[in-house]
Amino acid sequence: MKKENWNKNWRFWIEENSFQLIWTTPKNAREVTLPHDAMIEQQRNPHSKNGSNTGFYDGGSFVYTKSLYVASSQAEQNIQLEFEGVYKNARVFVNGQLAGGNDDGYSTFYVPLNDFLKYDDENEIRVQVKNDAVPNSRWYSGSGIYRDVYLLVGGCAYISPDRVSVKTVECNRDLATLQAEVELVNSIAKSDYNLRINLFDDQQKLLAKTQAPITLFANETRKVKQRIYLKHPQLWDAEHPHQYLVTFELFQNKTLVDSSKTKIGIRKLSLDPVNGLMVNGQAIKLRGAGIHHDSGLLGAMTTEKNAYRQIDLLKQAGFNAIRMAHQPAAPALLHACDELGMYVLDETFDMWNRSKSDYDYSLTFKTNWREVVSAMVRKDYNHPSVILYSIGNEIPEIATDQGLQLCNQICTLIGELDDTRFSLAAVNGLYTVGSDLTKIIAEVTKANEAKDVGQQNINELMTYMDKYLDQIVTNSAISEQLTKVAAQTDLIGYNYMTARYLKDTKEHPERIIVGSETYPPEIARNWQLVEKLPQVIGDFTWTGWDYLGESGVGIPSYQPGDGGFGAQYPALTSDVGDIDITGFRRPLSYYREIVFGLRKQPYLAVQNPHHYGQQVDLTPWVMSDTVSSWSWNLPENAKTIVEVYSGGDEVELLLNGRSQGKKPAGSAVNYRTLFEVGYVPGTLTAITYEHGAVISQTELVSASKVAKIALTAETKYNCKDFHESHNLAYIDVDLCDKDNRIITDDDHAFTVQAIEDNVQIMVVGSGDPKPDISFNQEKSRTYHGHALIILELPDSKTAKLRVTLENGLITEKNIKLI
Structure with a gap:
């Protein structure tokens, strides 16, 4: 079936009265582009019935509407909507009549429209989302139509949209045997068709094809299987993710009546003890x-x-x-x-x-x-x-x-x-x-x-x-x-x-x-x-x-209610990930990389020295309260605990060139070695040894006072295959000294302003697990020196931003995004 992205030009509002005699669109309805999360837009509520499950966000009832014009010439076409995910208890109405829905909130579902349509006229598509029976989730669920929606249109004979599959029967470097299966639907009288299946490489070169003549009877649904053979295939695995494109074309009297396509990877799995x-x-x-x-x-x-x-x-x-x-x-x-x-x-x-x-x-x-x-x-x-x-x-x-x-x-x-x-x-x-x-x-x-x-x-x-x-x-x-x-x-x-x-x-x-x-x-x-x-x-x-x-779950607790499962508002995130919610890698991530044997260079992190000597309660999901930094607002010689993650068999720690001793490293100590060091600004160095020989080393250098805000656009994530309704751009925010060193112990609140009208600031935030500012307020606070801005750019490849710190420091930058 022809598949059209149907994310734009929806109207959205919070439903306040379910018992309405006549369905209308209220004056406060606003236009939204899907995917859309209605929950994240709400203010957090310290008394939410959801509590910490959703980070103190409430549920609610929400309505989305959109108009669909259907001409009388389309009366014999098959028209459906595909919803990739709506949370929760979705009901889809067409001109006031229930056409379909889904309860679980995470499944793709399809809604046939034909029986409810008016032709040569506008049709109202109304999606009701009922997420007000709470709590209904142990984690943040979001609310509304938070994944893509597609309009599917096919003829009297068509390929079922979710019934196209390609199976790898056998494969090696010389030959791959594939089995393609497709479900065909014929809603008219008995007719002859020809199904053509083509396989292309990533350069759109045709590599293999097959076809099957088929007679479909009136109102028949039939599964058709065909074998495809490919010489010298490039096999898919995580290190070599080669993909192919397979197209399915249904012809009647040499006229193309429907088509479908899917990407595949050729690979074979086995499992034995x-x-x-x-x-x-x-x-x-x-x-x-x-x-x-x-x-x-x-x-x-x-x-x-x-x-x-x-x-x-x-x-x-x-x-x-x-x-x-x-x-x-x-x-x-x-x-x-x-x-x-x-x-x-x-x-x-x-x-x-x-x-x-x-x-x-x-x-x-x-x-x-x-x-x-x-x-x-x-x-x-x-x-x-x-x-x-x-x-x-x-x-x-x-x-x-x-x-x-x-x-x-x-x-x-x-x-x-x-x-x-x-x-x-x-x-x-x-x-x-x-x-x-x-x-x-x-x-x-x-x-x-x-x-x-x-x-x-x-x-x-x-x-x-x-x-x-x-x-x-x-x-x-x-x-x-x-x-x-x-x-x-x-x-x-x-x-x-x-x-x-x-x-x-x-x-x-x-x-x-x-x-x-x-x-x-x-x-x-x-x-x-x-x-x-x-x-x-x-x-x-x-x-x-x-x-x-x-x-x-992962927030360290220094007193009751600070963290762990007793964490109270404004706790928002679980705080247990190797990577925080902005995409910033935390110390445990580097520790894991060393354990996996993927990193030779040691890694330095420091337990929060402001709580040195205090009892810290950590759940089993947390190793320690470390930050990879040697920049602290501490008196000279204040005691700190330095963690060195390292392979090899021995590690040495140096402070400003003076050895703080050597200790066992690597697997013998689970790749984690602790040193107690008096804090003195300067350079902290870790050197890894194997049988007395130096393998690798790393260092942390103290930063001075805040001098600037560094804004860096992430340009890597602009895949040619993205067909997005939201053109998002990610801007990393770093609090730096004059030498571009990150300031980790002097976080600042800041505001963001887009200088040009064609740039929308979607959200601003940091990895702070207990933020007191919503992400949609165009302001935030750095966390260990970092934050993230996400922009939406309707038609621009550049963005001029002004970021103002609470101390008055202003940075303006014209950022090239692609």
Whole structure:
């Protein structure tokens, strides 16, 4: 079907009265361009019923309308709308009549329009979004039509829009055998057609083709399969993300009546306990990052450029895989993973029939789960980046017989729809034993530590039981239930159960495991086992990228209410990502890169010296409260703790050329060495040694006072294939001294002004997990010297900005964006 982006010229308003006799458009309706997040535009509410789940953003009811003119000449055409994601409980009306909808908020869905249209006239498309039954999410969900919308138009005979797939049957460097499958629909009398399938390289050169004559009967829907053979294919993997274009053309009497196209990657997956995961015959270990769906400062608004930027920065940080938690990934994200080379573990649900929030998807799961699973698999099928499916995250009823039955049913459905990939459940051992968990905790702790287990959520319990967790998850009752789960799936995901790796691979040599969710500080321990055990195919840290909501999980706490799960307003982000919500890499990211063996140069970070000697409460998701800086507002010789992340076997720390000693480094100390140093401004240097020889070194140099604001446009993320409704530009803001050194301990509030009318300031913000300024106010405050401005440029390749610090310092810059 002809596919037209349908994101522009929508009207939007907050619905205040659902019980209206006549539907009208209120005077306060405004024009918006999709994708659009209605939640991020609202003021945060310290008393929100959503609480820290959404970062203290409220839900609401929202309405979008748009007009569609349809000529009478189109009466025999098939017209549909494709929605890639609407949160939540979407209902689509055409001229006041219900035409379709979707409940879960993360699935692509289609709405046929023909039965409701008026011809030679304007038709009102009205989308109602009901996100006011809260809480319904454990993280920031956003609200509204936050992904792309498309208008699909086909003839009397057409290709079903989400029923085009290309399967790699076999492939090697000499030959690839592909099977293309397409669903054809004929709504008229019996007719003869010819289906042509063409395969092109990235230079639009035709490499292979096939065709099939087909007779379709009246009102018939038929699946057609054809084989395509390609000599000397370029195979897809994360290091070589080669793609091809496949086109499908349906002819009637030599007249083209419909067409469709899809990009593919040719690759073959295998999984066994001897070799682990193999891509095109090569064993792969997954260096994985869990991520949520939000776009940081943009809220839930999903664009290809933002997705491309996020995946590229994650890949630069050493990751080769992402886990989309805990709902199906956006098509924009998968396009980025295909093009850049990133393996994807896509996930269906965070809950089944048992709720985790009062009004979450569990309310409709029983009747709708098949629809959600099918939509995810159809969306993912042609994306080579997707290699694994998760059928659910930490599902409580996995401990029950009915839960195991459901596990089997979901995996069976996925296998029927897609036999080329592998399925798992992301299992937290604490969820597998039901009410027996209280008894297990009491036995392990040898004390009455379990009295409040039933009243705590899983994250709170894991924090409370952290020092006992390894003993708890290796309990025999959990072992028994994991065996039952593993019998239903191709492999099994272990959430926070590293302690089981050696035990289970020995006792169950046939079992294949992936660390589907792990504590960031434990990457050294985890990765040593991943590399050692072929049955353990990878590790997915929680998380690779900080996210909105679940506020406070990683915020250090120096007094009650400061951080952790007790963090109060204005806590906004989880604060656990290797990369913050602006795309800035934090110290743990470099630590992980060293553990992965991808970085030889050591890395320096300093524990927050303003809290030296104080008791700091850190959840298990946090290693320390470090900043990579030697610029502090401290008295001379004030005590500091310096962390050096390093390979080799020994590291030396120097301050202004004077050695502060040598200490063991590398795997023997989990790649993290601590020094206590008296603060003196100047140069802090770390030198890594291996058998006495210098491997590499790094340094931090103290900055002086604030002298300027550096504005730098990110020009890398302008992919030729982006067809965006929002032309976004990312401007990094750095607080610098006269020598361009970042000021990290003297943050300033600032305002932003666009000098030209053709530039819109979309959002401004920083990685501060507890901001007191909304992102849409054209002002913010630096955090450790950094901030980010996101612009929208309707038709410009340059932008002139004025940034004014609270101390009066002004920077004006004409920025070239492309």
